[in-house]
Amino acid sequence: MNKKLLALAVIAASSNAVAVELYNEDGTTFDIGGHVSVALEGSDEGDTGLTAVSPRLNFNATHDLGNGFVADAKGEWALNYLDGGENAFTTRLGYIGVTHNDFGRMVAGTQWAPYYSVAGVADMPIAFANDFIYEDHGNLGTGRAEEMLSYGKMFEFGDAGKLGVAAGWQGNKTDSESQAKYGDRAQIALNYSVAGFSANYAYNTGDVTYGSVGTKSETSESHVISGTYGSYGSGLYVAGVYAMNENMNSDVNGNLIEDGSAYEALFAYALDNSLNLSVNYESVVDNDASKTVYSTSAIQAEYNFTKKFVGFTGYQFDLGNDYNNKEDNKWMLGARYYL
Structure with a gap:
């Protein structure tokens, strides 16, 4: 791959599908992207209101x-523009990376973790998607991992496919809030x-001392496997995720689950007219207690009016839990404008 194609590959890996290029000269590029997303949302047990749906600027x-x-470098901030709060911007991503076609890619900073490339394959729909990987994801490195150093490389085998290998590391830290x-x-x-087709596996481990000083340290560990077929937003896309977690998730009372399982599945089909229909399912189970923490399923639709403007809607069914919490079905109707 020549230098120009390599630079394009780096941009594709680190930016939105829609972005405005402001500069491209002498081997340097700069673009701005993100989206503004708002929706009406409501539930059986709650009031209807206007909500922001992961808006960002990068x-x-x-x-x-x-x-x-x-x-390459990336900075991305979540936008708070509905309630007039003091924190108009909060950090989502911020890193520096170096890529070589033969030697691979090294990234330092707050970034999407290698673990997410496996666990996040069903985290696609706008309205309702994956939840279990985002519980303390910055510290545990399951989503947007904070203060991470990572390395990855792709091996291509022609018609036999390609293999991606990646590793990540986070150093000692104390959470400022908890x-x-x-x-x-x-x-x-x-x-x-x-x-x-794709087949994926990730392993994530490290010790955490929760609560006050002197509390027993626990090993928070996860094995996750996933598989996919197709490409989301282009015809048929199917994805499934299964995670075996130790001290990674909490029950409805905030108690750490020592031995838990998480399940995620997504079936989506995008029509030629840009209408994308999907059904997903997610559940988390406390294996020691033999209790379902939560289980949900959603039917959703997304429609690209233009490349930059997307309408979306979804209805999520609460399939129940084993903690006597009342079921609460949810719905959402909104629009996303890509900058």
Whole structure:
């Protein structure tokens, strides 16, 4: 791959599908992207109101370092524009990366973790998607991992497919709000794809001391496997996720689940007229207590009026739990405008 194609590949990996390029000269590019997303939402047990749906603003830059190396940087902030709060911007992503076609890619900062490339394959619909991976995801490194150093490389085998190998590391830290203390955390991820199918595995581990000083340290550990077929938003897309978690999730009372399982499935089909229909399912189970913490299923639709403007709607069925919490079905109707 030549330098120009490599730079384009870095941009595709680190920016929105829709972005405005502001600069491209002498091996350096700079673009701004993001989206503003609002929706009406309501539920059986709650009032109807207006909500923001993960709005964000980001910038992406690349620079050709020579000898096949390309550096890139990304900053992304969540937008708070509905309630007039003091924190108009909060950090979602912020990192520097270096990529080489032969040597792979190194990234330092707050980034999508290698674990997410496996666990997040069903986290696609706008209205209702994955929840279990976002519980303390910044510290545990299951979603947007904070203070992470990662490395990844893709091996291509022609018609036999391609294999992605990645690893991530987070150092010691203390959460400023919960005061939980996190030891060194490490993870690996394997992604193999061929003929439209993918098979994926990730392992995530590290010790955490929850609560006050002197509380017993626990190993928070996850094995997750997933599989996909197709590409979301283009014809048929099917994804399934199964995670075996130890001290990674909490029950409805906030108690840590020592031995838990999480399940996620997504079936989506995008028509030629840009209408994308989907059905998903998610549940978390406390295996020791033999209790379902929550289980939900949603039917959803997304329609691209233009490349930049998307309408979406969804209805999520609460399939119940084993904690006597009342079922609460939810709905959402909104629009997303890509900057």
